[in-house]
Amino acid sequence: MxxxxxxxxxxxxxxxxxxxxxxxxxxxxxxxxxxxxxxxxxxxxxxxxxxxxxxxxxxxxxxxxxxxxxxxxxxxxxxxxxxxxxxxxxPGLRLKPQAAYSTEGAAQLGVEVYGGPILATFTDRDLSLAGRVVIRTAEGLDTRLVRLDQPLARLPNLAIHMNREVNEKGLALNKQTGLPLIFGHAANTAAAKQLLTETLAGKLAIPAEAIAGWDLALYDTQRGSFWGIDQEFIANxxxxxxxxxxxxxxxxxxxxxxxxxxxxxxxxxxxxxxxxxxxxxxxxxxxxxxxxxxxxxxxxxxxxxxxxxxxxxxxxxxxxxxxxxxxxxxxxxxxxxxxxxxxxxxxxxxxxxxxxxxxxxxxxxxxxxxxxxxxxxxxxxxxxxxxxxxxxxxxxxxxxxxxxxxxxxxxxxxxxxxxxxxxxxxxxxxxxxx
Missing domain, CATH: 3.40.630.10 (Zn peptidases)
Structure with missing residues (x-):
């Protein structure tokens, strides 16, 4: 073509x-x-x-x-x-207001499903956070865009050895228990929360305590590409x-x-x-x-x-x-x-x-x-x-x-x-x- x-x-x-x-x-x-x-x-x-x-x-x-x-x-x-x-x-995944917590040392992010995404496609991807953060300033509240460029979070698949019918029945993810993402190590939930807020604050060059709230989405860090024998298709x-x-x-x-x-x-x-x-x-x-x-x-x-x-x-x-x-x-x-x-x-x-x-x-x-x-x-x-x-x-x-x-x-x-x-x-x- x-x-x-x-x-x-x-x-x-x-x-x-x-x-x-x-x-x-x-x-x-x-x-x-x-x-x-x-x-x-x-x-x-x-x-x-x-x-x-x-x-x-x-x-x-x-x-x-x-x-x-x-x-x-x-x-x-x-x-x-x-x-x-x-x-x-x-459609995709959005962070909850109190998103970060710890499970046996794993720092995780609680998310809500936004719209009707194909949830299985979010597994094993290099995900990160983007959206807006509301911050406190001397003049009042301000809203700033934020984008964490590096892969920050991941939703690893369960190994086939523990999900033997995944290829026959497809991947089913419970929206409450199957979607929290891993983004680091934290001894407890307080440490996980600190890890998240300090990461956002560092990107914005503000004190962590200045963060008043956020609207944040998970996004795929892989850039768009051409594909096909004649490069006639695009993917993103x-x-x-x-x-x-x-x-x-x-x-x-x-x-x-x-x-x-x-x-x-x-x-x-x-x-x-x-x-x-x-x-x-x-x-x-x-x-x-x-x-x-x-x-x-x-x-x-x-x-x-x-x-x-x-x-x-x-x-x-x-x-x-x-x-x-x-x-x-x-x-x-x-x-x-x-x-x-x-x-x-x-x-x-x-x-x-x-x-x-x-x-x-x-x-x-x-x-x-x-x-x-x-x-x-x-x-x-x-x-x-x-x-x-x-x-x-x-x-x-x-x-x-x-x-x-x-x-x-x-x-x-x-x-x-x-x-x-x-x-x-x-x-x-x-x-x-x-």
């Missing part, structure tokens, strides 16, 4: 983006830095907003969600908004859904003077239902749109007209056909890696796509000269969902659910296609230009 230099460069940029973003808070920080580099001005929800014509802006809510937008050349009421939504979080953690975040960001910043007002909305907490202040089920996007309309002098009727003229693309990854498990797929809806973006449909509205919005996305693909595929889940299996139905219900905007095909969704090491990332960027560019 031939892979162009451009496609390989865009895939490498994606791998670098993920490697710099081991937690939702790091992902938002990475996005914000790229936006600033391309002339976007930061806004704060607690301050008054004022815009310049064709201005480019972004706003962050609670560190884990970010919305960026470029004001269009045309009147908002007439042209509406062109929106892409994705999510910054991925968090492809679901940082690949969609990166594609949306690249499309937004490449279109400097759009006709319609363009929005890139990246939310936290999709993997746990989106019902939070920073999730798609919260008010963040509607709050931002309301303020755009207010600052632009729109009446309520104009704003409602703008919604009727808008189009929302919910971008989240899709299930590629796995040749070893053909029976797990709907026979007439196999989608394949490196064959283009996938339009996802579900009659029960687990996806927001309908015939009209699907046709509209197909038209964008055709204009971008990009192939497309269509996916429906096997009827007798439970279908996952996305932010698409949530946003469609909240805003009343025409919405489609799409995503690039991938293998091993929710594994700590997922795989996708080099060509597909270029295809998605090109299609979202076309969307923002429409």
């Amino acid at each position: 031939q892979v162009s230099i451009e496609a390989r460069q865009q895939a490498q940029a994606l791998l670098d983006f993920i490697d710099h973003s081991p937690s939702p808070w790091h992902a938002v920080d990475t996005v914000a830095n790229q936006l600033k580099a391309h002339g976007f001005t930061p806004l704060h929800e607690s301050e008054s907003w004022q815009f310049q014509a064709s201005g480019k802006y972004f706003v962050i809510r609670d560190g884990g969600s970010i919305i960026a937008f470029t004001l269009g050349q045309q009147a908002i009421a007439d042209s509406g908004f062109r929106i892409v939504g994705a999510h910054t979080d991925s 953690s968090q492809l679901d859904n940082l690949a969609s975040c990166h594609a949306a960001l690249e499309a937004l910043i490449s279109n400097e003077t759009p006709q319609s007002t363009t929005i890139c909305a990246l939310f936290d907490h999709e993997e746990v239902g989106s019902e939070s202040a920073t999730g798609a089920g919260g008010s963040f996007l509607l709050d931002v749109i309301n303020r755009i309309c207010l600052c632009s002098g729109l009446t309520q009727e104009d704003q409602l007209r703008s919604f009727a003229n808008s189009f929302f693309i919910s971008a989240d990854m899709a299930h590629a056909f796995h040749p070893n498990h053909a029976g797990s797929y709907e026979p007439c809806h196999h989608v394949h890696i490196n064959q283009g973006p996938v339009i996802k449909t579900n009659a029960n509205q687990r996806y927001s796509t309908n015939a009209v919005t699907a046709a509209r996305f197909i038209q964008l693909c055709e204009q971008a000269q990009v192939p497309h595929q269509q996916y429906a889940h096997r009827t007798d299996l439970g279908c996952g969902s996305t932010i698409g139905p949530i946003m469609a219900a909240q805003l009343g905007i025409a919405t489609v659910d799409v995503g690039n095909p991938m293998w091993a969704m929710h594994s700590i090491r997922e795989s996708a296609g080099v060509l597909d990332h270029r295809y998605m960027i090109a299609t979202l560019q076309q969307h923002y230009a429409s």
Whole structure:
């Protein structure tokens, strides 16, 4: 399979983006830095907003969600908004507030399962910690990002000699007793706690007693890579859904003077239902749109007209056909890696796509000269969902659910296609230009 230099460069940029973003808070920080580099001005929800014509802006809510937008050349009421939504979080393991303890001299970390990860894939990996730490300062509380670069913790498998049926029945891990990780030696729990806090404090160059709390995730320290005979595949953690975040960001910043007002909305907490202040089920996007309309002098009727003229693309990854498990797929809806973006449909509205919005996305693909595929889940299996139905219900905007095909969704090491990332960027560019 031939892979162009451009496609390989865009895939490498994606791998670098993920490697710099081991937690939702790091992902938002990475996005914000790229936006600033391309002339976007930061806004704060607690301050008054004022815009310049064709201005480019972004706003962050609670560190884990970010919305960026470029004001269009045309009147908002007439042209509406062109929106892409994705999510910054991925399934995995999160540290408990009182995480460290000792078991017969082994320093361990207690974790909670976040979302629906494939737990067995977290065993025997070089894991470390990343996220945010709240610290006490002379001025009050402050929040800082932290990332421990070296392999810090591990979840060793039980030897096959004590789990003789693991290859026949699979690895089953009790979420309470089977997931605590080993990160060192400690004579007792007090020593284990001290070991953890001093490690974090050392990284932040602060006294250990300054730490007031944390939101910390386990992440795989192995960097992203290309693989395959022609290096046509990529592997990394968090492809679901940082690949969609990166594609949306690249499309937004490449279109400097759009006709319609363009929005890139990246939310936290999709993997746990989106019902939070920073999730798609919260008010963040509607709050931002309301303020755009207010600052632009729109009446309520104009704003409602703008919604009727808008189009929302919910971008989240899709299930590629796995040749070893053909029976797990709907026979007439196999989608394949490196064959283009996938339009996802579900009659029960687990996806927001309908015939009209699907046709509209197909038209964008055709204009971008990009192939497309269509996916429906096997009827007798439970279908996952996305932010698409949530946003469609909240805003009343025409919405489609799409995503690039991938293998091993929710594994700590997922795989996708080099060509597909270029295809998605090109299609979202076309969307923002429409």
